[in-house]
Amino acid sequence: MGIREPLGELGCGLSHALEVMGERWSFLILRAAFNGLYHFEEFSEELGIARNILSNRLGKLVENGVLERTPCETDRRKVEYRLTEKGLGLLPAMLALRQWGETYSDTCNRDLVLVDCRDGQPVKQIGVRAHDDRELGWHELGWQMPDKIGTPVDRHSHAYTKEDA
Amino acid sequence: MGIREPLGELGCGLSHALEVMGERWSFLILRAAFNGLYHFEEFSEELGIARNILSNRLGKLVENGVLERTPCETDRRKVEYRLTEKGLGLLPAMLALRQWGETYSDTCNRDLVLVDCRDGQPVKQIGVRAHDDRELGWHELGWQMPDKIGTPVDRHSHAYTKEDA
DNA sequence: CAAATATGGTTGCGAATCGAAACTTAACGT
DNA sequence: ACGTTAAGTTTCGATTCGCAACCATATTTG
Structure with missing residues (x-):
C-alpha cells in the first residue's frame, strides 16, 4: 500500500538529495532562505504556502541539517531559520x-x-x-570504480545495466 | 481545496524547473535516462516505481520537452524515451x-x-x-538588474524584500 | 492461422499527503 | 488586563500515490 519507500535504496547521492529536497516547496523555501528570509511568517507570506505544510517542511529541513532553528534572542515569540553549511552547499x-x-x-x-x-x-x-x-x-x-581512477573509460561501449551500479 | 497552484507564479526560473522536475521520481527517471535506459519496462524495473506513476511522469517529461517519445522501428510494441537537448541540459x-x-x-x-x-x-x-x-x-x-550589469553590488546592505524581486 | 507472450500502458481502489481555514499557545506592547 | 503578533496544530475535504489487476497491440511460437 501507499507507504513511501524511502527512495534512499536507489543507491547514489541523488537519492539522498531528493529525500531531503525532493518534496514540493522544499527548494522554494531554500530559495527564500538564500534571499535572507528567516521567520515563519516571512516564508508563509512570500511563498503563499499552507501553514501546516510550511511547518512540516521547515521541520524536515531542520531535521536534515539544511536549516538551523533558533529562538530569537530579542523576541522570544520569534524563531529564526538559518541556512547551515550543508544548506549553503545546495547553492x-x-x-x-x-x-x-x-x-x-x-x-x-x-x-x-x-x-x-x-x-x-x-x-x-x-x-x-x-x-x-x-x-x-x-x-x-x-x-x-574508485580503485581504477585514472584509467580512461570506453564510454558507450555498453549500456548501463544493474551490474554497473 | 487542494488545487495545486502552478508554482510558476513564484517568479524565477527555479519555479519553472520545479514544475517540470519537482515531482517525486522525476529526477530518478532522468538519472536512469542518463544511464542509457530507454524503455518503459527498463525504467519500471530499475526504479521499482508504480506503473501508473511511471506512465504519468514519462508523459509529463515528454510534454515538457525533457524526453522524446518515439515508437521503436524494429519492434513496434516498444517505445523509446530519449533525452532531448533540454533534458541533457539538466546534467x-x-x-x-x-x-x-x-x-x-x-x-x-x-x-x-x-x-x-x-x-x-x-x-x-x-x-x-x-x-x-x-x-x-x-x-x-x-x-x-539587467540594465545595471557591471555595477558592483553592495551585498547584505539590505535584506531581501518583495520589492527586490 | 491460433495461442502464448511481451510491451506499454489504463483502471479501480485504499492509503498517504496536501491545502485552506480555523483554532491554540505563548510572548510582547501598552 | 487586553489586543496583537508569531509560530505553529487541528480539522477536514481534495488530490496524489502505490499496488494489483486488467486491457490493447505487436510479436513470437506451435
Whole structure:
C-alpha cells in the first residue's frame, strides 16, 4: 500500500538529495532562505504556502541539517531559520536548476541577474568541469570504480545495466 | 481545496524547473535516462516505481520537452524515451544534487565515480563561477538588474524584500 | 492461422499527503 | 488586563500515490 519507500535504496547521492529536497516547496523555501528570509511568517507570506505544510517542511529541513532553528534572542515569540553549511552547499544545485529553468522557460522573470558583487558581472552558466577545467558534456563522461581512477573509460561501449551500479 | 497552484507564479526560473522536475521520481527517471535506459519496462524495473506513476511522469517529461517519445522501428510494441537537448541540459543540476548528496550522506553508494572518460580523472565539484572563473560563495553574490550589469553590488546592505524581486 | 507472450500502458481502489481555514499557545506592547 | 503578533496544530475535504489487476497491440511460437 501507499507507504513511501524511502527512495534512499536507489543507491547514489541523488537519492539522498531528493529525500531531503525532493518534496514540493522544499527548494522554494531554500530559495527564500538564500534571499535572507528567516521567520515563519516571512516564508508563509512570500511563498503563499499552507501553514501546516510550511511547518512540516521547515521541520524536515531542520531535521536534515539544511536549516538551523533558533529562538530569537530579542523576541522570544520569534524563531529564526538559518541556512547551515550543508544548506549553503545546495547553492550550485539550486542555481543550476534556476539557470536551466531560465534557459527553457519563456514566461519566467529575468528582471534580476545573479552577479559577482565585486564587479557586477553575471556568473557563468554552471557546467560540469574536468580536473583541468575543460567543460564536459554527457558523452565525454563515464563511470569508473574508485580503485581504477585514472584509467580512461570506453564510454558507450555498453549500456548501463544493474551490474554497473 | 487542494488545487495545486502552478508554482510558476513564484517568479524565477527555479519555479519553472520545479514544475517540470519537482515531482517525486522525476529526477530518478532522468538519472536512469542518463544511464542509457530507454524503455518503459527498463525504467519500471530499475526504479521499482508504480506503473501508473511511471506512465504519468514519462508523459509529463515528454510534454515538457525533457524526453522524446518515439515508437521503436524494429519492434513496434516498444517505445523509446530519449533525452532531448533540454533534458541533457539538466546534467549540471542533477550532478550538483548528486554531489551534494554524496557529500552529506554517510550511507550512499560511492562505488562509481563520474570521470572524464578521456583520462579517467574525476570531474570537479560543481560550483558557482565568476566570469573570470573564480569560485564564488553566496556572500560574494548579489542580484542586479539587467540594465545595471557591471555595477558592483553592495551585498547584505539590505535584506531581501518583495520589492527586490 | 491460433495461442502464448511481451510491451506499454489504463483502471479501480485504499492509503498517504496536501491545502485552506480555523483554532491554540505563548510572548510582547501598552 | 487586553489586543496583537508569531509560530505553529487541528480539522477536514481534495488530490496524489502505490499496488494489483486488467486491457490493447505487436510479436513470437506451435
